[in-house]
Amino acid sequence: MKFALLIAAVLFLLTTTSLAQTAKDFAAEWDKQHISSLPPSNVRHKDLQKYLEQLKKLGLKVEEVGRSYANREIYQIEWGTGATKVFMWSQMHGDEPTATSALLDMFAYLQNNRGKTWVKELEKTLTIRGVPMLNPDGAELFQRRNLQSIDINRDAQALETPEGRLLKKLRDDWSPNIGFNLHNQNSLTTVGKTDKQATISFLAVLGNAENKSNEGHERNKRICAVMTLALENFIKGHIGRYDDAYNPRAFGDMISAWGTPVILIETGALHSKDEQFLVKLNFVAYLSALKSLVDKSERSANPKIYDALPFNDSGNLFNFIFRNANVVNFAETSELFTADIAINAERRRANESAPTFIREIGDLSVFSGLEEFNAKDFYLVQKNGLLRIGASGEFLFYKKTRKIDWTAKDLERTFPPDAVFSNGKWTRGEKLLPKKF
Numbered sequence: 001m002k003f004a005l006l007i008a009a010v011l012f013l014l015t016t017t018s019l020a021q022t023a024k025d026f027a028a029e030w031d032k033q034h035i036s037s038l039p040p041s042n043v044r045h046k047d048l049q050k051y052l053e054q055l056k057k058l059g060l061k062v063e064e065v066g067r068s069y070a071n072r073e074i075y076q077i078e079w080g081t082g083a084t085k086v087f088m089w090s091q092m093h094g095d096e097p098t099a100t101s102a103l104l105d106m107f108a109y110l111q112n113n114r115g116k117t118w119v120k121e122l123e124k125t126l127t128i129r130g131v132p133m134l135n136p137d138g139a140e141l142f143q144r145r146n147l148q149s150i151d152i153n154r155d156a157q158a159l160e161t162p163e164g165r166l167l168k169k170l171r172d173d174w175s176p177n178i179g180f181n182l183h184n185q186n187s188l189t190t191v192g193k194t195d196k197q198a199t200i201s202f203l204a205v206l207g208n209a210e211n212k213s214n215e216g217h218e219r220n221k222r223i224c225a226v227m228t229l230a231l232e233n234f235i236k237g238h239i240g241r242y243d244d245a246y247n248p249r250a251f252g253d254m255i256s257a258w259g260t261p262v263i264l265i266e267t268g269a270l271h272s273k274d275e276q277f278l279v280k281l282n283f284v285a286y287l288s289a290l291k292s293l294v295d296k297s298e299r300s301a302n303p304k305i306y307d308a309l310p311f312n313d314s315g316n317l318f319n320f321i322f323r324n325a326n327v328v329n330f331a332e333t334s335e336l337f338t339a340d341i342a343i344n345a346e347r348r349r350a351n352e353s354a355p356t357f358i359r360e361i362g363d364l365s366v367f368s369g370l371e372e373f374n375a376k377d378f379y380l381v382q383k384n385g386l387l388r389i390g391a392s393g394e395f396l397f398y399k400k401t402r403k404i405d406w407t408a409k410d411l412e413r414t415f416p417p418d419a420v421f422s423n424g425k426w427t428r429g430e431k432l433l434p435k436k437f
């Protein structure tokens with residue numbers, strides 16, 4: 001009898017653990033099963049098409065639903081047979097690619113795991129439609145706007161872009177119950193006034209100028225709480241709340257106003273983590289959200305967890321700060337002065353080097369850099385001799401003990417520097433300047 005009880009207890013534990021998928025389980029499964037192989041920023045339209053062929057082979061429904069301004073195909077993936085309709089779209093801004101890869105991984109995962117009890121429940125309860133890469137022309141050029149140079153996310157009223165018209169049509173023809181608007185935000189966005197990067201930020205979109213909440217918005221706040229708790233396993237302190245100013249030209253607001261309450265997910269960055277890590281976070285967030293809709297756990301989620309997220313902030317953080325540099329600005333003045341210099345890198349594809357530009361000069365003691373170097377024992381010279389805001393962030397460093405004739409022609413060759421910093425990297429004298437964390 002005792003043995004029978006023990007067996008029953010073990011069986012119970014086995015079934016409940018196989019049903020109870022945690023955020024960590026989702027992350028581990030992404031590690032083993034994701035189909036996206038390229039860094040998202042390197043994914044072109046032709047790469048998307050290859051991924052979609054893979055999804056078709058798995059038996060997923062993939063169809064062309066429209067064309068971009070340059071006549072590139074725009075696709076929609078569908079999975080599930082349930083009554084609750086979920087609509088997810090990514091890369092409306094061409095240089096915001098993370099969610100495109102995450103959507104592909106999510107659909108492949110759901111299709112490949114249809115034997116699992118909780119996935120079966122999802123399939124029965126939800127119909128999910130996803131549009132990966134709504135702006136393929138912008139993605140090709142790695143630019144925010146479409147080929148008309150219009151920001152599609154400011155075209156919800158005018159509807160002058162084919163991509164914007166398509167997004168509205170896909171919503172209007174189907175009237176989904178929930179929408180996920182998937183973007184990337186600046187990698188230097190911070191969680192409130194801290195120096196912590198906002199790796200993921202959420203917004204349960206209200207969709208009206210009067211800030212009136214409704215049932216769909218309340219539900220979305222609870223879903224944001226579910227996703228926050230899931231992601232805190234990996235990026236605690238790095239989750240922010242997006243600024244929720246109503247913008248009647250923006251799709252997130254208007255799709256909510258048209259009757260599909262929208263959740264905005266903005267992916268930022270996390271220093272020393274690659275783009276694929278961000279894909280995994282998105283994957284975990286989507287599955288946690290979808291599962292909570294199906295097992296009804298969203299109903300008991302605490303919306304205050306979402307309310308308590310600090311708002312996004314900017315201007316507190318730079319890519320690099322060189323502290324206490326002895327600045328030689330010989331093109332402007334013969335006098336030396338001491339200053340902190342901050343530089344930021346431009347957004348580029350993973351396989352391209354990102355140029356840096358000087359963004360701040362002076363006492364920067366209240367700011368932080370993702371990487372900081374102590375330059376107090378060095379002279380710092382801008383590569384072209386011109387140290388000013390907006391100039392390229394390429395620097396030559398000379399030990400202070402050296403005697404240098406700053407007026408020398410071709411300074412770099414006549415007096416070879418001890419260290420050189422260029423395009424965000426040390427090309428000479430790495431580790432010479434002490435790094436500060």
Ligand SMILES: [Zn+2]
Nearest residue numbers: 093096183184
């Ligand atoms: Zn965006």
